[in-house]
Amino acid sequence: MELIVELVNRSQKTIERHKFDSTRITIGRAFDNDLIISDQHVSPYHAELQKQDDGSWLLHDLDSRNGTYTSKGRKIEGDALLRSGDEFIVGKVRIRIYNPDYVVKPAVALSNIENIFDFLSRPACAFILILVVFGITAGNQYLQSFNKINTSEMGISLLAFFIVILIWASIWTFLGRLLRHETRFITQFIASASVFILFSINEYISAIISFNTLSPFWIYTYDYLSNGLLLVLLFTLNLHFAVQQNNWRRRVYANVFAWSIISSMILFQVAKDPEFRASPVYVQTLLPIQLLWKEPVSKEQFITTAETVFDHELD
């Protein structure tokens, strides 16, 4: 029966796969081996695999310089019996063997995320999207300013925003290159920029909520929650294109990253919260009355309720 041999890198990605139809397979750096491995820590004639009658394989170390190890790092002295799916290490290379009847995992459905971002990453789409990102950022800055627009200042802050996304996307692209042997810079850039846009749109939503609730507590709660969720989205996308892992694992990673950032921000806020404030804490957001859904109270009602601010004993 045939034997399938896989060379696996440290992040469990298969880099080579060979099929052998013999009862003895030699492994080493010399070119007359069956399985030639170019790792400098592998001896010219390092080990061999010998088929047994019951279908299992006997691994035999050929007195190699650096030895042969099980996947758990235990040195193999002399022989070891391997079955389909087992793994061993020569030099720095992991080798996994399978019988042809090994049942492989079911196909992973093409995810929507992949489809969407494959589409968005086409040059034309990407170009348009980058223009949109610029447009929204510039528009945002225009609306936040109340003095005459200073074009060079605006240009500088746009450039700064662009560079931040560029660096962020580059880091993830680099990680992807390292862990997945794939370079998807445009996709990372598009994904990151889209989430950054959501962050700035969320600021407007937050302002409307704070204006209508007038509660500093709910504003903090909303801001931390919504920005936490957007961070989860950002990390999920970045991880998706940079690391090969299943959905469940990716979700855990993204959530851990995002909420550790949010909780350290909360901790920082609590730690620097002064014991005494010379100025009161209240909602300073003012928006046009059309955005107010809360029913105003009468003057009389306000004055009656306002008197409760003298009940300092309740502190």
Add this chain to the structure above:
Amino acid sequence: MSWRLMRAFTLLPAIFFCLISTNISAGPAQDLFREHKKAIYQIRVIELSSGNKSSIGSGFQINPDGMIATNYHVISDVVHKPEKYRLEYINHEGKKGELSIKNIDIVHDLALVKHQDKYSESIHLADDLLNKGEGIFSIGNPLDLGMIVIAGAYSGLIENSFYERILFSGSLNPGMSGGPALDITGKVTGINVATSGNQISFLVPVKYLHALLADTEQLSDSFDFNGLISRQLLQDQTARFDLLLASDWPRDTLGKTTIIGEIARFTRCWGDTSNDKDSLYSVTWSRCSSNDSIYISNSFNTGKLDYEFYLFSTNELNPVRFFARYQNAFGPIYSANKAGKEDVTNFQCHQDFVDNENVPAEEAKNKGISAWDTLFCSRSYNNYPGIYDVLFINAYLGENDQGLITHFSLTGVSRENSMAFLRRFMEHVRWN
């Protein structure tokens, strides 16, 4: 604007002014000084652990029993932290001795202290105020340089203050606080208290010292300072707010709005309009405040009051951009006085949207919706129960190119007076 005379030792150039003015009218001044120098003391606050003086002032003996009058702010450290400071005097011969506090009047910044030694020389207190232009001779020890006399003129009582203060056209300097200001006959007509620099100084009229002296006879020997200060502050704010709330508040207009003018002679308003050509909006404001302030400690004062109106308008900004600017002016807000963690609690607030009821229902319909985003806060005095600082700010919402922000800050006020002022203020200000 006036500052206390005791601490800042930074005004060295001012010394020369004093010397010049002393020389001009040396005759009667020297006679008065010679006659009364035995009754004048330097008062020192001594920090216990270092044994050094932490601040100095002046004082004068007013009866043969050793009672000395000075300013409250000269001795306030000892009132608040008797475990950290003590009082000491130095007389004209350079002899030192202990002093104990007998009574204080925090509102008029007076204090009575007493020594147990045998010096019986004292100065008589005058009964009446002088006429404008009459000479006044102020004695004290500026900047620890030695006792001097400063001659000047009685210039009447200051007009824009709730409290009576004598305006004295002479240069008082730090360290002269608590010293006597004598008339030509050698009687005390006022007590040195503060200066605005350049020959404008202030004296406490002697009648308050008469009152304090009378009050001291009623006082038991062991009184508690916090209780006394609370009573005096409460009494003072009652008098002040009775006057403020009794008067008819004058209506001023600012654009489409009705605002409040000068409520009493001691609240003065100033106004202006921003006129930056490059600006895309304009702000017109009216700021009113009282100059009065009651000194409680170096880090804590009270009795101040201010109210302000800011009208924003634009022809060029769209609503989103206009509100970005408008919102910028909606805080943070601060109290008119100075206070720290040991003195007051944090602010406690109530914020809500309030109907613009001042506009008749018919008109309101035509105008569409409008409301005021309104905030009211108070903080309580830690050592003086029943006394608060309150803050108010509101912003008119109803138009997308105009808005009015109004604000007031009352300090050292009771709950009842705060609420009465709030109601009056909210009824008065309107968007027409």
